[in-house]
Amino acid sequence: IPEGVDVKAEIRRLCKEKNALIMAHYYTEGVIQELADFVGDSLALAQKAASTNADIIVMCGVHFMGETNKILCPEKTILVPDLNASCSLAESCPADEFEKFVKAHPHHTVISYVNTTAATKALTDIVVTSSNAKQIVESLPKEAPIIFGPDKNLGHYISEQTGRKMLLWDGACQVHEKFSAVKIQQLKSKYPAAKVLVHPECPPAIISLADKVGSTAALLKYSVTDSAQEFIVVTESGILVEMQRLAPNKTFIPAPAEDSDNTCNECEYMKLVTLNKLYNCLKYEWPAIEVEPEMGKKAVKSIHRMLEISK
Numbered sequence: 322i323p324e325g326v327d328v329k330a331e332i333r334r335l336c337k338e339k340n341a342l343i344m345a346h347y348y349t350e351g352v353i354q355e356l357a358d359f360v361g362d363s364l365a366l367a368q369k370a371a372s373t374n375a376d377i378i379v380m381c382g383v384h385f386m387g388e389t390n391k392i393l394c395p396e397k398t399i400l401v402p403d404l405n406a407s408c409s410l411a412e413s414c415p416a417d418e419f420e421k422f423v424k425a426h427p428h429h430t431v432i433s434y435v436n437t438t439a440a441t442k443a444l445t446d447i448v449v450t451s452s453n454a455k456q457i458v459e460s461l462p463k464e465a466p467i468i469f470g471p472d473k474n475l476g477h478y479i480s481e482q483t484g485r486k487m488l489l490w491d492g493a494c495q496v497h498e499k500f501s502a503v504k505i506q507q508l509k510s511k512y513p514a515a516k517v518l519v520h521p522e523c524p525p526a527i528i529s530l531a532d533k534v535g536s537t538a539a540l541l542k543y544s545v546t547d548s549a550q551e552f553i554v555v556t557e558s559g560i561l562v563e564m565q566r567l568a569p570n571k572t573f574i575p576a577p578a579e580d581s582d583n584t585c586n587e588c589e590y591m592k593l594v595t596l597n598k599l600y601n602c603l604k605y606e607w608p609a610i611e612v613e614p615e616m617g618k619k620a621v622k623s624i625h626r627m628l629e630i631s632k
């Protein structure tokens with residue numbers, strides 16, 4: 322970036338010139354969330370992509386989020402500032418292995434978390450996010466056998482919430498898997514009035530400590546509307562930016578990872594999105610996400626079913 326250039330102003334100017342929309346997930350750096358036109362959870366980001374009339378979407382988040390946008394809007398240019406921004410859940414579920422699993426269990430409805438590749442979505446009947454997974458599972462006939470992938474923790478939680486037995490894929494989020502019940506208990510002793518907010522990608526032992534379990538958007542809403550003044554936040558720490566912005570007088574305490582020295586828990590992939598990469602990808606319209614059209618046509622059905630049920 323040339324010296325003396327006001328990167329933020331340049332990004333806004335380029336957006337206007339190119340009719341581009343910048344979307345960001347709550348786990349990205351604060352500076353990215355502040356600059357974005359739209360910040361949301363996985364469901365809101367998909368809904369926004371499906372409804373925008375922008376010509377370009379810059380998806381500040383991870384690769385599967387850009388892919389979801391491209392599947393929904395194949396005619397648009399979808400940019401992701403760093404294509405290396407992967408996701409341990411998407412990686413845990415390669416399409417060829419998932420296909421074998423699906424074929425070994427015929428007559429099952431295949432539900433996949435949005436944190437999957439386009440190829441895995443193409444094998445899926447209905448996509449879900451943590452905002453709507455319970456609602457979507459409950460929308461299926463009581464006796465319908467279900468495969469749920471790839472997040473075993475979300476699957477286990479939804480299974481408990483709905484009383485539905487489901488065949489679970491053995492995947493997990495590397496960020497949410499690393500929280501420590503012992504460290505959360507220590508924080509609870511230190512802040513006895515604090516409410517504990519937990520994302521359902523966490524293992525059952527962590528979820529059992531929660532006052533509120535929910536997607537990033539649900540946790541945010543709870544932190545703003547609940548009367549508590551202190552919250553222990555058991556999800557990726559980027560969300561504290563929006564929590565603190567919406568409730569500046571409340572105290573938000575990030576839960577650390579099990580193996581860390583009491584520092585907050587971050588998703589290394591989300592943090593690959595930087596201001597300079599955002600500027601460059603908007604300027605050069607690169608790197609763009611491509612999805613093979615035939616695969617996109619198969620995958621889009623499972624996302625449309627989700628959007629239909631979550632209207």
Ligand code: 13P
Pocket residue numbers: 361362363364436450451452494522535536537538
């Ligand atoms: P939500 O924003 O839908 O809660 O998803 C969390 C997440 O891990 C995204 O990768």
Ligand code: SF4
Pocket residue numbers: 348383407408409410411436494495496497522557588589590591
């Ligand atoms: Fe994937 Fe976990 Fe990072 Fe979300 S926080 S992108 S689920 S690795």
